[in-house]
Amino acid sequence: MIHMPRLPELIILLVIGLLLFGKRLPEVGRGVGRAIVEFKKGVRGLQDEVDQAGQAPRPEATRQLNEAHPDTVAQQPRQAEAAPR
Numbered sequence: 001m002i003h004m005p006r007l008p009e010l011i012i013l014l015v016i017g018l019l020l021f022g023k024r025l026p027e028v029g030r031g032v033g034r035a036i037v038e039f040k041k042g043v044r045g046l047q048d049e050v051d052q053a054g055q056a057p058r059p060e061a062t063r064q065l066n067e068a069h070p071d072t073v074a075q076q077p078r079q080a081e082a083a084p085r
Helices: 007-021 025-054 059-068
Strands: none
Touching: 007 025
16 A cells, blocks of 8 residues: 655655755756746736736727728727617
C-alpha cells in the first residue's frame, strides 16, 4: 500500500536533493520565481484581453475610428428593434 512520506523519509529526500542541487539551488529558486512572475503576467494580460473583448464598442469610439480610418468602416452596434404592436 502507498502512503504519504513521513518525517524521516522527507529528511532523507531533502538531503538527497541538497546533495544533487546544492550549489545550483539558488539558481533554481530564481528560475522558478521568474517563471511564476511571467506566468502571472501572462494570466493578467489574458484577463485584460478578455475584459476588453467583452465590452461593446461605444458609438463615439466607432465614430472616431471611422474618422481616423475612412477606408475601413467600423460597424455600429445594432440596436434592438421594437416589435410592431
